[in-house]
Amino acid sequence: MMKQMVRVRTAVSILLGICSVLLVISGLGITRPGIIMPLTLGFFDKAAAFRVHLYLWGPFLILLIVHVFYSTLSGKTK
Numbered sequence: 001m002m003k004q005m006v007r008v009r010t011a012v013s014i015l016l017g018i019c020s021v022l023l024v025i026s027g028l029g030i031t032r033p034g035i036i037m038p039l040t041l042g043f044f045d046k047a048a049a050f051r052v053h054l055y056l057w058g059p060f061l062i063l064l065i066v067h068v069f070y071s072t073l074s075g076k077t078k
Contacts, residue, residue, distance in 0.1 A: 005074075009071075012067050013067060019060045023056050026050075030049050036049065
């Protein structure tokens with residue numbers, strides 16, 4: 001049971017980190033498309049960055065809530 005909890009916490013932490021990075025990149029793609037478009041090889045134009053930014057808020061908030069829940073459950077708050 002404890003090993004499963006550690007695996008879930010690790011997976012949630014990794015997914016939250018990836019989601020956070022994507023939110024930052026897409027946010028920069030909205031405000032500074034001239035910088036982000038060459039860095040992403042043209043994948044993130046302003047419209048695509050806005051869509052990604054818009055659709056990631058739900059999963060980001062869910063992952064954040066689960067991450068905080070598991071952190072308080074384990075008692076490892078810093």
